[in-house]
Amino acid sequence: MADAPKKPPMTKDSLLPLLTAHVLAHGLGGASLRPLAKAAGTSDRMLIYHFGTKEALIVDLLGYIAKVYAAAIDAAMGGERAATRADVVARILAHGDAPAMQPFMRLWWEIVAGAARDLPGYQMAAQAMMGELLGWLEGQMPENDPDPAGGARYLMTMIEGTLMLSAVGHSDTALQGLLAGGLLPS
Amino acid sequence: MADAPKKPPMTKDSLLPLLTAHVLAHGLGGASLRPLAKAAGTSDRMLIYHFGTKEALIVDLLGYIAKVYAAAIDAAMGGERAATRADVVARILAHGDAPAMQPFMRLWWEIVAGAARDLPGYQMAAQAMMGELLGWLEGQMPENDPDPAGGARYLMTMIEGTLMLSAVGHSDTALQGLLAGGLLPS
């Protein structure tokens, strides 16, 4: 007869990916325990059992999301260095514009808003993700760049500004700004 | 005898400033009708009566906030033109860092997050505010600037990137980026 469907033990580590998928789809602010539990195949009862509190769950979840983001950055890092600063910008903006990244982008702005309000865990997760991105940028700077460290931070600021303006429907403004700054190829 | 405290008629226009004060203090996402009503000296019942729906109330409120922001920008616009692009940046960042602006900044990131999620009214309010800021920036560009239109958009992108990085505790990154871009005086 069919072997009993031996359920693997439920742990934080097995729950966090499922919870992440749910918040990517439905947002972080409006996430409540019962829908989260359903997405993870459990009950709110068990989420509280494993995390203790909804707040602790969110903090853990943000930390996990930051790690997922770091892994995604690492995976995208492979390619050879860019030849110019404009190429760096083009590469990263293409990455951010990819449809697969859009749920994450929507989530990102919620994290920024939470960080601005000092909600627990938000600042740390946001800082970790920005730190990861900065490291990636530094590694991508052209070899002959006169100031790789400062240049990476300069590009980072421009990129984040571009992403923000795009999020509110001012992507043309950002593109013209990049153009005026000599950061668009062609 | 004392004249009866003739209460002025309650209208949307009389409610919106009070509602604005409440969301500036307590945030937009977690705003629910009953606290909003108490802040405005009414009942949830009357908010629904005047606005029809909570969603309509939020849309109206966002439009009003955008107009308030535009008025604040106009009021701050007075001064003479800046001498350099760095001066423009310094002036506007000082404006954004002012303590009086911090509640608005916290609200701003919530508006961005809402716009990224296509919540009704958020995109429009955010676009209006960014358009107003862009107009102000264009008027502030140095007289001898070789490309005032493009330069304003360039500065706008850098400024918004700086504000975002500051919101998540990476203000040092942004400042070094501004420095590397030649946008910090001294």
Place this chain on the structure above:
DNA sequence: AAGCGAGTGTAGCAGTCGCTACATATCAGA
């Protein structure tokens, strides 16, 4: 075999949510 702690389902608590039904009160125009 006895007992123990981890894990889990069911039921439910007290509270808040957006919103509505109903009863008035006020005031203008007919």
Place this chain on the structure above:
DNA sequence: TCTGATATGTAGCGACTGCTACACTCGCTT
């Protein structure tokens, strides 16, 4: 004076919130 629209308070609905109490089944050690 009647009529109708505007305005306001009270009570409450059903859904949902985070969280807990209780009972139960396991796999394990003693």
